Amino acid sequence: xxxxxxxxxxxxxxxxxxxxxxxxxxxxxxxxxxxxxxxxxxxxxxxxxxxxxxxxxxxxxxxxxxxxxxxxxxxxxxxxxxxxxxxxxxxxxxxxxxxxxxxxxxxxxxxxxxxxxxxxxxxxxxxxxxxxxxxxxxxxxxxxxxxxxxxxxxxxxxxxxxxxxxxxxxxxxxxxxxxxxxxxxxxxxxxxxxxxxxxxxxxxxxxxxxxxxxxxxxxxxxxxxx
Amino acid sequence: xxxxxxxxxxxxxxxxxxxxxxxxxxxxxxxxxxxxxxxxxxxxxxxxxxxxxxxxxxxxxxxxxxxxxxxxxxxxxxxxxxxxxxxxxxxxxxxxxxxxxxxxxxxxxxxxxxxxxxxxxxxxxxxxxxxxxxxxxxxxxxxxxxxxxxxxxxxxxxxxxxxxxxxxxxxxxxxxxxxxxxxxxxxxxxxxxxxxxxxxxxxxxxxxxxxxxxxxxxxxxxxxxxxxxxxxxxxxxxxxxxxxxxxxxxxxxxxxxxxxxxxxxxxxxxxxxxxxxxxxxxxxxxxxxxxxxxxxxxxxxxxxxxxxxxxxxxxxxxxxxxxxxxxxxxxxxxxxxxxxxxxxxxxxxxxxxxxxxxxxxxxxxxxxxxxxxxxxxxxxxxxxxxxxxxxxxxxxxx
Numbered sequence: 001x002x003x004x005x006x007x008x009x010x011x012x013x014x015x016x017x018x019x020x021x022x023x024x025x026x027x028x029x030x031x032x033x034x035x036x037x038x039x040x041x042x043x044x045x046x047x048x049x050x051x052x053x054x055x056x057x058x059x060x061x062x063x064x065x066x067x068x069x070x071x072x073x074x075x076x077x078x079x080x081x082x083x084x085x086x087x088x089x090x091x092x093x094x095x096x097x098x099x100x101x102x103x104x105x106x107x108x109x110x111x112x113x114x115x116x117x118x119x120x121x122x123x124x125x126x127x128x129x130x131x132x133x134x135x136x137x138x139x140x141x142x143x144x145x146x147x148x149x150x151x152x153x154x155x156x157x158x159x160x161x162x163x164x165x166x167x168x169x170x171x172x173x174x175x176x177x178x179x180x181x182x183x184x185x186x187x188x189x190x191x192x193x194x195x196x197x198x199x200x201x202x203x204x205x206x207x208x209x210x211x212x213x214x215x216x217x218x219x220x221x222x223x224x225x226x
Numbered sequence: 227x228x229x230x231x232x233x234x235x236x237x238x239x240x241x242x243x244x245x246x247x248x249x250x251x252x253x254x255x256x257x258x259x260x261x262x263x264x265x266x267x268x269x270x271x272x273x274x275x276x277x278x279x280x281x282x283x284x285x286x287x288x289x290x291x292x293x294x295x296x297x298x299x300x301x302x303x304x305x306x307x308x309x310x311x312x313x314x315x316x317x318x319x320x321x322x323x324x325x326x327x328x329x330x331x332x333x334x335x336x337x338x339x340x341x342x343x344x345x346x347x348x349x350x351x352x353x354x355x356x357x358x359x360x361x362x363x364x365x366x367x368x369x370x371x372x373x374x375x376x377x378x379x380x381x382x383x384x385x386x387x388x389x390x391x392x393x394x395x396x397x398x399x400x401x402x403x404x405x406x407x408x409x410x411x412x413x414x415x416x417x418x419x420x421x422x423x424x425x426x427x428x429x430x431x432x433x434x435x436x437x438x439x440x441x442x443x444x445x446x447x448x449x450x451x452x453x454x455x456x457x458x459x460x461x462x463x464x465x466x467x468x469x470x471x472x473x474x475x476x477x478x479x480x481x482x483x484x485x486x487x488x489x490x491x492x493x494x495x496x497x498x499x500x501x502x503x504x505x506x507x508x509x510x511x512x513x514x515x516x517x518x519x520x521x522x523x524x525x526x527x528x529x530x531x532x533x534x535x536x537x538x539x540x541x542x543x544x545x546x547x548x549x550x551x552x553x554x555x556x557x558x559x560x561x562x563x564x565x566x567x568x569x570x571x572x573x574x575x576x577x578x579x580x581x582x583x584x585x586x587x588x589x590x591x592x593x594x595x596x597x598x599x600x601x602x603x604x605x606x607x608x609x610x611x612x613x614x615x616x617x618x619x620x621x622x623x624x
Contacts, residue, residue, distance in 0.1 A: 054537060054617045075541050082539020093534045093621065097242050110539040112228055154538070 001161065001193065002028040002051065007060035009046050009216075020046045022216045024060070028195065030161065033188040035204040035224075036197045038213035045166060047213065048197045052085050052164045053077045082110050086155025088184075090167035092147045094139040100126065100150045101135045107157045125153040129183060145176025152183055156192075163187060165196045169203065181206055229547075236551040243524075247556060250520045253513025254560030254600065255567065258593050260506035262568025265589045267575060268499030274581040275491050285455045286354065287462040288482045289469070291446035301478055302444035303469070310472055311448075311465065318461050320453045321350040324445035326436055330429060331402030333379075335387040341429035342383065342400060346436035354449050357433070362394035362413035369412075370435045377409035380430035381416045400432065409434060458483050513560070514600040521553050521608035532612050533620025545613040546606075553605025554598065561597030565590050 009021040021043045028034055036044045049055035050062060053069060062069045064080065072080070081087075094103045104122035113121075126135055129149040139147055148168060155163055165184065169177030181203060188194045196203060204210045205224060212220035240247045291301060308324060328344030351357065352364040360381065369376050377398050384393045391414060398409045409432075417430075437443070452461045462481035469479050525532070532545060540548075569590070573583040 049618055052537070054621075078536070078539050078541035078544075081537060087537050089621070093530070093537075095531050095534055106535070107538045109231065110535075110541070110544060115231070158539075 001030045001065060002026075003061075003063040004051075005061040005063075007047075007050070007062060008058045009043070009050065009055070010058040019216050021050075021057075024213075024216075024218050026211065026218060026221060028193065030193055031188070031191050032193055032195075033185070033208040034193075034195045035207035035210045036195060036213065037199055037201075037204050037210060038219075040199070041215075042213040043216040044197050044213045046216075048164055048166055048195070051162075051195065052087060053080050078110075082107055083158045084160050084162060086152075086158075086160040086163045088148070088151050088155050088163060088165035088168045090170040092139070092144070092151045092171070094147060094150055094154075096139055099136050099138060100131065100142070103139070103150055104154045104157055107154065111158055121157055122153070125156055126150070128156075129153045143176070144172050145179055148172060148176070148180050149183065152180070152187075156187070160192070162193045162195065165194065167198055168196060169198070169200070232547055232551050233555070236548065236555055240552055240555060246520060250516055251556050251560040251563070253516040254510065254557050254597055255513075255564045257506065257510030257513040258561050258564025258597050259566075259568035259571065260509055261503055261596075262565055262589060262593050263572045263575075264499050264502045264506055266569060266572035266584060266586055268495055268503075269586045269589065270572065270576045270581050270584045271495045271499075272492055273584055274576075275495075276488060277582075284484050285452045285458045286484050287450050287452060287458060287465070289448040289450065289462075289465065289479050290482065292477060292480045293446075299444070301473060301475065302446055303448060303479075304445075305443045307469070307472060308445070308448070311468065314468060315461070315465060318453055318457065320451045321353045322448065322450040323348045323351040323354055324436060325351070325447045325449050326445060327447070329402045329404055331400050331405065333383060333387060333432065334399050334401060338387050340383045340386045342379075342432045343429050344400065344402065344405065345431045345433050346438060347433050348436055351433065351449065354451055357415050358417070359413045360416045361392045362411070364413055364415075365433060365435055370437055373437050374435065375407065375409050375438065376412045376435065378413040378415055378433040379411055380432075381414050383430045383432070384411075384414050398432070407438070458485065510596070510600060514557070514604040517553050517556055517601065518604035518608060520556075521549060521605055522611065524552070525549065525608050525612040528612075529615060529620045529623040532615050533617050533623065536615075536617040537621065542613040546609045549609035549612050550602065550605045553608070554601035557597045557601030557605075558594075561594050561600075564597065565593055568593075 004027065005025050007021055007024040008019065011018040011020055024043075024047065036047060038044045046055065050057050053064075053072075057069075065084070069077070087093075094100075095106070098106075101119070101122050104125055105118040108118040108121060123132075123135065126132060129152055131146060131149055131153070134142060134146055134150075137146075139150070142150065148171075152163075152168075163184065168184070169180050172180065184194050184196070185206065194207075196207060198204060207224060209223050210220070211218060291297065291303075303324065308322070312319065312322060324347075326346035328346065331342050331344060332339045333342045345351075347365065348370060349364065349366050352359070357364060357378070359378065362378070364378055365376065368374075379393075379398060381391055384391055387393075387398075388396060393411050394413065396411050398411050400407055400409065415433075436445075450465075452458045454461075462483055466479055466481050470476050535545065535548075569585060573585075576583045
């Protein structure tokens, strides 16, 4: 499903060029549970942004669902982010002053779904993450763990095939963190591809495959026994 | 459907910053209401002045002595001059009256008094000025021939001095610098309320036989009516030429027609209201810049939100639409409120001036579409700026 070949990401800062990713090639099949890890500055977040179609690669090729990303227009990329990819961020990134329900409805809004369709789906997902009683709460009225669960519900609204989670437990206590990991694991069991960027060893151990980056290069790609 | 929801989202976001939204709107409200007030007042002035002259008639001509430092006594028109004019133009002139506007005076009755202007006229004046006599009668030829000291007074003066309308037969005592005389009241007239009445004229006109106003029978003013509307300008020129011939002097008298006056006043009003409208338009421009400024601030403040929305699948046009909707709501509501306030102010002024109120639809349409244009024009740049944000940069923004 995801196929990356000889990928480079280079930032140009004045005269200097910084190679954030160097010659990365890998493929991820549907239904995998992958951890991407490495020290900070290793390029793992950049890699994830490229996988999420938020950032553009400099050289190489990224094929998502058989189509090269470079061939897609900006509008198509928006549509991909909307329907194929679900993002979960370290800092949750809910829209402030907007209720949990409305936050979860948002991707459906951009998919031009009707109000009733959106509500039905959002309520179903909030129930799935165990927040039926927090539907009308604002993001600042919820704990970190609850907020992240809303974010996961939001990532799932358009039934994406890939969940990209960037340090999803980084801002959470260990109890909430393991709740979140359990939800992600359950999703993976249901067939969703889950890719987690993390620097926590504990989390990589819960994933079936670990990819390690260092200085922009893929240094290790191993299956974990779990 | 999608647009409606977008609208609701924009409203919610504007509501979350009520004071800021209102202050931004205020620029547009002030701009639009100023434009509307000025333009509507201009329209009210034009339509009321035209109306007033309709009552007077477009075929009316005033002949006035062209006063110069060289003007001498024999330049005045005499009774025999007037008779000559009447004979030569008997088919072209329907009514003619010399007019002598006397000094301001006071009509006194016991403790009450009223400011009056003594107007020496002849019987034709009633038809010329469409004087509406409600009690008694107007002056007639025998009043003039027999030099009767009679007067026709305004209903307002009657009410002021005698506390009633029908005062025919009562005596009116008038005091002015040149004149201290009593007149028998033979008629009461009523005047239609006119534009600017309330400001300028506290005094009323008292019509008396012209023979009383001056004993030499010399006049510097002649009011007359031409039988054919279309010949008004032509005939007034001919009469001026004729007077020049009998008095042996060119350019001694000038003619003023109602048409000339309407055009002149309309031109002046038009120039004034265009001038002020431009100034008001500038304030609208400033209001628009205010919108742009606030929208730019709003884009910066919501950089992260924009990043999130993009990550969730909002396209460029979705973001543009979101911010553009906000700026358009600000300017549209501001515009509507401005129209409302502007129409209220201008029509209250109109009512205070005793002019008939006007709601010029074309001005409202122009103002509303102009404020919508301001909303789009000044909203497009911030909206574009928002849409062009790099999602990664935007997500990292704190």
